[in-house]
Amino acid sequence: MELAVALGLIVFKVAFLIAILLLLPLPLTWLERKVAGHMQQRMGPMRVGWHGLLQPVADGIKLLTKEDHIPAEADRFLFKLAPILALAPPFLVFVAIPFGESISVLGTEITLYVSNMNVALLFVFAVIGIEVYGVIFGGWAANSKYAVLGSLRTCAQMISYEIPMGFAVIGVVMLAQSMSLLDIVRAQADVWNVVYQPVGFFVFFVAGLAEAQRIPFDLAEAEGDLGAGFHTEYSGIRFAFFMVSEYAIVLLVSVLVVILFFGGWNGVLVPLPPLLWFVLKVAFFVYLFIWFRFTFPRYRYDQLMAIGWKVLLPLSMANIIITGVLLGA
Amino acid sequence: MSRAKDRVGTWIGWGFFADLANGLALTFGYMFSRPVTMQYPDQEKWLPYPRYRGHHFLKRDEEGEIKCVACELCARICPCDCIEVIPYEDDKGKRHPAKFEIDTARCLFCGLCEDACPADAIALGQQYEFSSFSSRDLVIGRDDLLAKPGKATTGGGVVAARLNTKKDVLVETKETQGYNWWRNIRRT
Numbered sequence: 001m002e003l004a005v006a007l008g009l010i011v012f013k014v015a016f017l018i019a020i021l022l023l024l025p026l027p028l029t030w031l032e033r034k035v036a037g038h039m040q041q042r043m044g045p046m047r048v049g050w051h052g053l054l055q056p057v058a059d060g061i062k063l064l065t066k067e068d069h070i071p072a073e074a075d076r077f078l079f080k081l082a083p084i085l086a087l088a089p090p091f092l093v094f095v096a097i098p099f100g101e102s103i104s105v106l107g108t109e110i111t112l113y114v115s116n117m118n119v120a121l122l123f124v125f126a127v128i129g130i131e132v133y134g135v136i137f138g139g140w141a142a143n144s145k146y147a148v149l150g151s152l153r154t155c156a157q158m159i160s161y162e163i164p165m166g167f168a169v170i171g172v173v174m175l176a177q178s179m180s181l182l183d184i185v186r187a188q189a190d191v192w193n194v195v196y197q198p199v200g201f202f203v204f205f206v207a208g209l210a211e212a213q214r215i216p217f218d219l220a221e222a223e224g225d226l227g228a229g230f231h232t233e234y235s236g237i238r239f240a241f242f243m244v245s246e247y248a249i250v251l252l253v254s255v256l257v258v259i260l261f262f263g264g265w266n267g268v269l270v271p272l273p274p275l276l277w278f279v280l281k282v283a284f285f286v287y288l289f290i291w292f293r294f295t296f297p298r299y300r301y302d303q304l305m306a307i308g309w310k311v312l313l314p315l316s317m318a319n320i321i322i323t324g325v326l327l328g329a
Numbered sequence: 330m331s332r333a334k335d336r337v338g339t340w341i342g343w344g345f346f347a348d349l350a351n352g353l354a355l356t357f358g359y360m361f362s363r364p365v366t367m368q369y370p371d372q373e374k375w376l377p378y379p380r381y382r383g384h385h386f387l388k389r390d391e392e393g394e395i396k397c398v399a400c401e402l403c404a405r406i407c408p409c410d411c412i413e414v415i416p417y418e419d420d421k422g423k424r425h426p427a428k429f430e431i432d433t434a435r436c437l438f439c440g441l442c443e444d445a446c447p448a449d450a451i452a453l454g455q456q457y458e459f460s461s462f463s464s465r466d467l468v469i470g471r472d473d474l475l476a477k478p479g480k481a482t483t484g485g486g487v488v489a490a491r492l493n494t495k496k497d498v499l500v501e502t503k504e505t506q507g508y509n510w511w512r513n514i515r516r517t
Contacts, residue, residue: 039356041515043366295356296349 013114017094025132025247026056032290039294066236071143074233078141082242083234086134089127090248097255098118098182100265100275110257112275113182120181121173124256128211129243132158135220138242139230150229153301154220157210160308162218165207167316170321171200172260185264192263199319201261203312208253210308213246216296219304254285362515370492372459376507379483382438382453385431386477387470395475396450399426403442403451411435412442429471434464455481485509 030045030053037044045052070079087268091291097120098113117123139151173179175189175196184193194201210217225294231242258264258281264276299307342480367373377383388396399416415428443452456478461467469477487506 035360038360038362038364041362041365043364043368046368082393289339291356292352293353 007079009110012232017114021091021094021248022132022244023263024059024251025244027060028247028250028286029056029082031287032293035287035290036294045135060240063236063240068236068238069233071233073143075141075143075209078137079233080238082138082141083238083245084134084135084320086131086245087241088253089131089134090130093124093127093252095183096123097252098185098264100176101285102171103275108222116180118178118180118181120192121169121179121184123232124181128249128252129158129162131249134245135230138234141287142230142233144233146227150180150226150232154213154230157213157219157304157308158262160211160305161207161312164203164308164312164316165211167313167320168200168204168207169260170316170320171197174320174323174327178281179315181259181264183260185266188263189266192266194262197261197319199315200323201257203316203319204241204260205257206307208257208313209289209292210304212249212253212289214250215293216299217304218298224298234317250286250289254282254289257285258282319327336346359515363513365510365513367487367510370490372491373487373507375510376484376486376492377455377457377481379481381457381481381484382440383440383455383457384433384459384477385436385451385474386454386479387429387471387474388450388452388479389475394423395448395471396448397429397446398428398448398450399424399429400447402445406441406445407436408439409435409437409439411462429474430468431474432468433459434467452480454479455484456459486494486512502506 032321034044034052045055048054048058068089070076095114096117098111098116100112102111104110135154136151139147139154142148153224172184172193175193176184178184178187187193190242211278213220214326220226221231226232230238234242258278265278267274267277336410344503367375369375390396392508397414399414400415404410404412404414411432411434413428413430413432414426416424418424419429438453440453446452451474454477458468487510
């Protein structure tokens, strides 16, 4: 009986998480278009629903009913596999991510995470690395020059930015003496990590921008020179898979930044429910992503590589050494 | 000395991403500025200036008689040959157009007919919404031209309006003067 309840709880949590992750791109696309509009003195979507609130639903219906086109010369198996490979890892990662300690419903304590892994951070980086396969396969299988160029760029970008990203979190792990995300948040109960690790936060956030392929690092889907990058040839629901994956990664990077550097659900000054604090912080970083997108121009390809290897990598390594020396002293 | 200081300041600013922060502050300010979008045709409509060259109209004199004397000068000067006038003489011996047709599909709204008219009978008015599904509907006859709205008196404003799709695609408005959307543009 105990086992059945625990199992049922896990299944429910996973289903709830998947539902949230699948539905969250709807308000996010709306928000992105609204913010874009107002930053450019436009209004953004206004026609469907109140202030265009139902616009993402209309877009979703449109994508569902559109022709699912596969190019004649495409590698059909890889072409169909790629969107799933791009979509699954960002969803899988959320298994290891805690959203709070626990809440009590009907007298039973329910933990706000699916699993408390002791190597959660490692798991996150290992699984998110798989996502690049979706991009590579998608670009390669479409048999289009734009898509191949886009996926080559993505490939190089992901590989070179995952290294400083991984190095940047080592400082956090050293401070918390644990790789469990839950322990990392608990270690920040008094002072947030961003105070001790400003450089680590900077490197992690910039590398996260690149990882999510957002402006100023969105070379993989540079509209101006590549059409749409690796998903140029995709249409209909397969294209929607890539979009959902992109937003899930934006969300993931925001959640990771909050957990690793901004104290997770630990609040300051204002006593709010921990979950609300967490959501507010994540919302701020999601907004920051959108804000960046409509402020900065795109980096050139060699600049992107130079920032990754010549700035972020030395910075993150120096961060590790300095943190180690200070902790040892 | 001051140049060296400037350079040091620039480098410090560069180190703290001053230019990126400036950009972010600018876009953030713009986010709360008023949009310049005109909600045409659902809620708002732009009023043309008096000098605006919209749809043609024919004028009447004080007695309510059509001013046009059917001299056909407008038809002669028209660069795209879109005016057709057939004159007649009424019982008082005055010339008037029996037929006065303008093919607005061909018209380029240059206003030369207005300039050429010796009787000040034709002019280009304020109406600018006369799209049609058929080019045949764009040939406007004499009586329709007499009923068209004249020159605008005010202009440049955006007024509240409403799209009427029941009888015709036409934007109705009750106001004569609106807000100046040009002033809403944030310039920094």
